[in-house]
Amino acid sequence: xxxxxxxxxxxxxxxxxxxxxxxxxxxxxxxxxxxxxxxxxxxxxxxxxxxxxxxxxxxxxxxxxxxxxxxxxxxxxxxxxxxxxxxxxxxxxxxxxxxxxxxxxxxxxx
Amino acid sequence: xxxxxxxxxxxxxxxxxxxxxxxxxxxxxxxxxxxxxxxxxxxxxxxxxxxxxxxxxxxxxxxxxxxxxxxxxxxxxxxxxxxxxxxxxxxxxxxxxxxxxxxxxxxxxxxxxxxxxxxxxxxxxxxxxxxxxxxxxxxxxxxxxxxxxxxxxxxxxxxxxxxxxxxxxxxxxxxxxxxxxxxxxxxxxxxxxxxxxxxxxxxxxxxxxxxxxxxxxxxxxxxxxxxxxxxxxxxxxxxxxxxxxxxxxxxxxxxxxxxxxxxxxxxxxxxxxxxxxxxxxxxxxxxxxxxxxxxxxxxxxxxxxxxxxxxxxxxxxxxxxxxxxxxxxxxxxxxxxxxxxxxxxxxxxxxxxxxxxxxxxxxxxxxxxxxxxxxxxxxxxxxxxxxxxxxxxxxxxxxxxxxxxxxxxxxxxxxxxxxxxxxxxxxxxxxxxxxxxxxxxxxxxxxxxxxxxxxxxxxxxxxxxxxxxxxxxxxxxxxxxxxxxxxxxxxxxxxxxxxxxxxxxxxxxxxxxxxxxxxxxxxxxxxxxxxxxxxxxxxxxxxxxxxxxxxxxxxxxxxxxxxxxxxxxxxxxxxxxxx
Numbered sequence: 001x002x003x004x005x006x007x008x009x010x011x012x013x014x015x016x017x018x019x020x021x022x023x024x025x026x027x028x029x030x031x032x033x034x035x036x037x038x039x040x041x042x043x044x045x046x047x048x049x050x051x052x053x054x055x056x057x058x059x060x061x062x063x064x065x066x067x068x069x070x071x072x073x074x075x076x077x078x079x080x081x082x083x084x085x086x087x088x089x090x091x092x093x094x095x096x097x098x099x100x101x102x103x104x105x106x107x108x109x110x
Numbered sequence: 111x112x113x114x115x116x117x118x119x120x121x122x123x124x125x126x127x128x129x130x131x132x133x134x135x136x137x138x139x140x141x142x143x144x145x146x147x148x149x150x151x152x153x154x155x156x157x158x159x160x161x162x163x164x165x166x167x168x169x170x171x172x173x174x175x176x177x178x179x180x181x182x183x184x185x186x187x188x189x190x191x192x193x194x195x196x197x198x199x200x201x202x203x204x205x206x207x208x209x210x211x212x213x214x215x216x217x218x219x220x221x222x223x224x225x226x227x228x229x230x231x232x233x234x235x236x237x238x239x240x241x242x243x244x245x246x247x248x249x250x251x252x253x254x255x256x257x258x259x260x261x262x263x264x265x266x267x268x269x270x271x272x273x274x275x276x277x278x279x280x281x282x283x284x285x286x287x288x289x290x291x292x293x294x295x296x297x298x299x300x301x302x303x304x305x306x307x308x309x310x311x312x313x314x315x316x317x318x319x320x321x322x323x324x325x326x327x328x329x330x331x332x333x334x335x336x337x338x339x340x341x342x343x344x345x346x347x348x349x350x351x352x353x354x355x356x357x358x359x360x361x362x363x364x365x366x367x368x369x370x371x372x373x374x375x376x377x378x379x380x381x382x383x384x385x386x387x388x389x390x391x392x393x394x395x396x397x398x399x400x401x402x403x404x405x406x407x408x409x410x411x412x413x414x415x416x417x418x419x420x421x422x423x424x425x426x427x428x429x430x431x432x433x434x435x436x437x438x439x440x441x442x443x444x445x446x447x448x449x450x451x452x453x454x455x456x457x458x459x460x461x462x463x464x465x466x467x468x469x470x471x472x473x474x475x476x477x478x479x480x481x482x483x484x485x486x487x488x489x490x491x492x493x494x495x496x497x498x499x500x501x502x503x504x505x506x507x508x509x510x511x512x513x514x515x516x517x518x519x520x521x522x523x524x525x526x527x528x529x530x531x532x533x534x535x536x537x538x539x540x541x542x543x544x545x546x547x548x549x550x551x552x553x554x555x556x557x558x559x560x561x562x563x564x565x566x567x568x569x570x571x572x573x574x575x576x577x578x579x580x581x582x583x584x585x586x587x588x589x590x591x592x593x594x595x596x597x598x599x600x601x602x603x604x605x606x607x608x609x610x611x612x613x614x615x616x617x618x619x620x621x622x623x624x625x626x627x628x629x630x631x632x633x634x635x636x637x638x639x640x641x642x643x644x645x646x647x648x649x650x651x652x653x654x655x656x657x658x659x660x661x662x663x664x665x666x667x668x669x670x671x672x673x674x675x676x677x678x679x680x681x682x683x684x685x686x687x688x689x
Contacts, residue, residue: 072224
């Protein structure tokens with residue numbers, strides 16, 4: 001399991017809901033092109049729209065197949081927003097940014 | 111169809127030649143009957159598609175395949191559930207007597223529940239279903255599975271909208287299963303005009319089973335058909351199957367050959383006089399006996415006396431009652447001096463009563479098969495078989511009976527059917543069950559004989575294969591002591607039964623009596639005459655004797671006189687000094 005941690009920066013003048021920290025889990029299966037694309041896309045989107053208030057956990061199911069069962073993962077890659085609740089899921093290599101933002105319920109930063 | 115493959119699959123140029131050494135290996139399912147119609151089981155190491163509509167028993171088949179695989183063949187399994195949660199599955203099979211949890215705890219079974227969110231997932235870019243494969247691999251590895259059931263794969267199509275991708279993944283899944291030598295069952299929903307809704311059949315080329323839950327005339331029957339079994343001979347009919355306390359049983363009811371062994375042993379009919387009519391020994395064991403007759407002619411009584419004789423020998427008998435409740439039959443039999451309770455108590459006799467209309471013909475057949483397998487009887491009685499007639503067309507009923515008779519014969523079980531015939535005279539009575547009569551070995555016909563203002567029962571043997579039998583009509587009498595068969599009165603005025611017979615018998619008796627009396631009186635007369643003559647003879651003898659004595663006395667006297675005269679004459683001469 002690779003965990004990329006980004007220390008949240010001191011909060012600026014933002015809206016109440018935008019202070020929440022996002023915990024995002026990305027389930028991949030090995031170093032496939034799709035997985036790598038997904039990781040890259042996720043990091044880019046987070047940097048752009050959730051700067052300073054997100055945490056990404058990349059879980060390789062080849063190493064931990066049992067987690068696929070516990071978390072009901074079928075499609076690879078699957079992104080799970082664990083926090084803030086409610087939990088939501090997005091599948092795909094995250095190349096469709098609009099869908100990712102909609103799925104994560106994040107307002108686009110202009 | 112290519113003769114070398116001998117399957118019902120459509121001609122396939124790539125598959126026409128199968129060398130014998132490449133013979134298909136089969137994995138027995140352990141499911142009652144299924145292995146028989148597939149001649150050994152499902153193709154080993156290959157996927158089998160099981161398709162059918164909702165509620166037709168797909169899940170149950172898929173589950174039982176795994177459970178029996180574990181319990182009977184030591185092959186661990188994985189159940190991939192797309193539709194039901196493990197809890198529901200465990201509950202469902204618990205009702206069939208299987209403990210899913212125990213199998214899981216023993217490390218023999220994994221129930222892999224795969225939840226597919228229907229449409230609730232946002233899709234952002236390219237994906238595949240590698241997660242599914244990882245999970246299957248993990249599950250298979252964790253128990254070393256040899257068998258896998260996937261129920262129902264098509265649920266995937268509801269969860270993901272990229273059909274092209276899904277088809278690719280399904281194709282990959284089948285390859286994946288084959289690569290791992292997993293004997294698999296994949297269930298799929300029946301589609302409109304196709305075997306399955308999502309065209310799964312195009313991925314599975316080896317074996318396709320179709321389940322069906324049909325309702326005809328408000329009666330439902332489950333059926334199974336092997337739509338395809340590449341490389342294997344198989345039964346091609348629709349086979350009825352049941353799901354009950356013991357799981358699934360499929361009935362290979364039309365046996366493929368006519369090779370049952372004929373037994374030579376004879377068993378008593380329970381009615382001594384009937385035994386006598388049947389060459390003195392009764393029915394053949396393993397034969398089929400039809401007792402047909404009009405209402406109230408005594409068919410059930412003959413059946414019950416037979417049952418009694420069977421149990422009295424310590425053998426087992428199933429009595430399938432389609433008309434009367436067991437207690438009613440028992441009561442009625444007591445009225446003719448037959449108490450069957452002891453046999454029921456000792457477990458030798460089992461009554462199974464059901465209305466013919468509770469389920470379809472196939473289901474009846476299925477139930478009968480099941481009962482027979484469980485109870486392993488020596489004799490099966492069906493009373494009356496004609497009540498099944500209402501359950502289908504003539505040909506359906508006949509084909510069911512043919513299959514049942516076939517099965518019973520192949521098991522060496524003696525079967526006695528009663529058959530209700532419509533009233534009326536002579537010929538038409540014998541024509542009943544025309545289609546079945548050729549299968550019957552011994553056919554007893556009970557008839558009402560109406561004469562002189564009363565009805566009596568007559569009985570005769572229409573046929574009895576392989577034995578010398580009586581050609582006589584007997585009068586069939588039921589009394590509080592049982593069944594008696596009487597010779598009918600055949601006189602100048604025809605066949606007489608009942609009181610006419612009694613009258614004629616009485617007349618005969620009277621005539622005989624008169625004759626006897628006459629003979630007696632003549633004898634007496636003669637005796638008297640003889641005595642009289644004898645007396646006379648004695649008297650005459652006595653007279654003669656008396657006369658004889660007198661005569662002798664007189665003769666003696668004369669002789670004495672004679673001799674004295676001679677002496678006197680000599681003395682005179684001497685005195686005269688004669689010379």
